[in-house]
Amino acid sequence: NFMLTQPHSVSESPGKTVTISCTGSSGSIASNYVQWYQQRPGSAPTTVVYEDNQRPSGVPDRFSGSIDTSSNSASLTISGLKTEDEADYYCQSYDSSNLWVFGGGTKLTVL
Amino acid sequence: EVQLLESGGGLVQPGGSLRLSCAASGFTFSSFAMSWVRQAPGKGLEWVSAMGGSGRTTYYADSVKGRFTISRDNSKNTLYLQMNSLRAEDTAVYYCAKFRGKLWSDYYFDYWGPGTLVTVSS
Numbered sequence: 001n002f003m004l005t006q007p008h009s010v011s012e013s014p015g016k017t018v019t020i021s022c023t024g025s026s027g028s029i030a031s032n033y034v035q036w037y038q039q040r041p042g043s044a045p046t047t048v049v050y051e052d053n054q055r056p057s058g059v060p061d062r063f064s065g066s067i068d069t070s071s072n073s074a075s076l077t078i079s080g081l082k083t084e085d086e087a088d089y090y091c092q093s094y095d096s097s098n099l100w101v102f103g104g105g106t107k108l109t110v111l
Numbered sequence: 112e113v114q115l116l117e118s119g120g121g122l123v124q125p126g127g128s129l130r131l132s133c134a135a136s137g138f139t140f141s142s143f144a145m146s147w148v149r150q151a152p153g154k155g156l157e158w159v160s161a162m163g164g165s166g167r168t169t170y171y172a173d174s175v176k177g178r179f180t181i182s183r184d185n186s187k188n189t190l191y192l193q194m195n196s197l198r199a200e201d202t203a204v205y206y207c208a209k210f211r212g213k214l215w216s217d218y219y220f221d222y223w224g225p226g227t228l229v230t231v232s233s
Contacts, residue, residue: 035219037156044206044223045156056221090156094216099170100146100158 002026002095004103011109016081020106022091023073030067032094034074039105040087048089049076078108086110113137113222115207120227127197127231133190133207133224141165141185144210144218147192149203150226157203160192161210161218175201197231204228 003025012018022034034052037045047056049065052074062079074093078085091103119131133145146161160181161170169181180193190207204226212218 032216033219037220039156044225045220046223047219047221050211050219050221051217092156092219094218096216099172100148100161100218100220102156102158105155 002098002101004091004093004101006089006091006103006106008104009107009109011111012081014081014083014110017077017079018081018108020076020078020089020091020108021071021073022075022103023071024093027095028069029072029074029093030069034065034067035092036063036065036074036076037090037092038085038087039090045090081110083110113209115209115222115224117205117207117224117227120205120229122230122232123197124233125198125231128193128195129197129229131192131194131205131207131227131229133192135188135190135207135209138209140183140188144168144215145183145190146208146210146220147181147190148206148208148220148223149201149229150206151200151203154203159205162190194229197229199231202229202231 005023036049038048039045048063053065064077088105090105114136116134144163147159162181178196182191206226207224208220209222210218211221
């Protein structure tokens, strides 16, 4: 089964930059788009990056997505961290067998 | 403004049934594929089921295949999820989500409802 693996948690200080990785278990991560969703406690997810590196309107340019084929991983980078960025972040992609697959989620703490 | 609002969640006994609804507004409902995604308490997101805009195409996760049925009524701008033979492991918040993209393999979830909680317990 195709899986996306994320670190369980990351933490960083306000104003700094953090990167969250998402590693594909098989095949090429570049074969299908990767999306990133932010989920604040008690709320539904919202999209912060789609199609690898596109931002929906209203999402600040502090959020950026990228793909690294050498490590078969996608990354979400958040610069100029704010306390409001504290949330769970999920990567998501598509697999022909399992269809829409989510990573296990990463809890971002801004301290 | 796109709005999605789920309803129909609640407490149900193992082996029981429940039907979830998702009322959509703010976009041309029949033009977009829709999906259900769930989240067990304290756990991550799990895709459950998807349906094309016309209702002709459906997909299910292996974990619910044969027990859950997705449907839609485009005249009422409403998506449904009929859940039968419910198990304790189906306990989760169920989110309705709108798809965006050109091909099924490109589709991603661009809008989500607030979710409805389903608890399967005796």
